[in-house]
Amino acid sequence: MSDSLSATLTALADPTRRAILARLALGEASVNELAEPFDMTLAAVSKHIKVLETAGLVSRSKRAQWRPCRLEAAPMRDVAALIQSYRQFWEQNLDQLDGYLKTLQTPKSDSKN
Amino acid sequence: MSDSLSATLTALADPTRRAILARLALGEASVNELAEPFDMTLAAVSKHIKVLETAGLVSRSKRAQWRPCRLEAAPMRDVAALIQSYRQFWEQNLDQLDGYLKTLQTPKSDSKN
Numbered sequence: 001m002s003d004s005l006s007a008t009l010t011a012l013a014d015p016t017r018r019a020i021l022a023r024l025a026l027g028e029a030s031v032n033e034l035a036e037p038f039d040m041t042l043a044a045v046s047k048h049i050k051v052l053e054t055a056g057l058v059s060r061s062k063r064a065q066w067r068p069c070r071l072e073a074a075p076m077r078d079v080a081a082l083i084q085s086y087r088q089f090w091e092q093n094l095d096q097l098d099g100y101l102k103t104l105q106t107p108k109s110d111s112k113n
Numbered sequence: 114m115s116d117s118l119s120a121t122l123t124a125l126a127d128p129t130r131r132a133i134l135a136r137l138a139l140g141e142a143s144v145n146e147l148a149e150p151f152d153m154t155l156a157a158v159s160k161h162i163k164v165l166e167t168a169g170l171v172s173r174s175k176r177a178q179w180r181p182c183r184l185e186a187a188p189m190r191d192v193a194a195l196i197q198s199y200r201q202f203w204e205q206n207l208d209q210l211d212g213y214l215k216t217l218q219t220p221k222s223d224s225k226n
Binding site: 003005006007009010012013014015018021025071073074076077079080082083084085086087089090092 | 116122128134190192195197200205
């Protein structure tokens with residue numbers, strides 16, 4: 001029972017796959033080009049690309065013989081919406097930390113009320 | 114080699130764990146309370162909570178005997194930053210779609226010019 005948001009998050013939950021997406025943000029690339037920076041077999045990189053494809057984060061063109069991979073960012077919108085719904089909580093934490101740091105920095109005034 | 118961003122994304126990549134976080138966004142809860150809505154053993158829910166704890170998305174208070182679980186949203190900041198870095202790509206897609214829909218809606222002007 002893998003919903004598409006879970007599939008997107010799973011696909012993103014790997015540093016190699018995130019590096020592949022970062023490369024594709026610069027433009028289309030072949031599997032060979034994508035594999036180049038990694039100390040990994042082509043098969044291993046292909047497997048990562050397949051996970052990204054299944055999640056809809058990468059598409060492969062059929063027009064060229066080298067079938068370039070292309071970034072498809074649309075599924076990330078649902079991740080953004082998920083994270084956005086918790087924004088108040090992490091901002092709250094930051095505010096609290098900020099407040100705490102300020103109490104540390106401010107010299108304590110004497111007890112003149 | 115699980116980096117913390119990957120751990121956060123893995124923890125979020127499950128509908129039960131996301132439901133647990135959504136419940137905790139309403140306030141602290143015990144493991145029993147968290148387990149209640151799920152058709153799952155307490156052990157299975159505890160396992161999900163453990164994954165969330167390991168990712169730093171949930172903390173468990175030691176002050177009360179029932180050890181309430183609490184939402185910790187801070188690790189989501191890194192997810193927000195990751196997704197933010199691709200925002201231009203999904204907005205581009207939306208713009209393209211929007212442009213395309215407009216060409217469908219706008220009646221074609223005659224070839225004056």
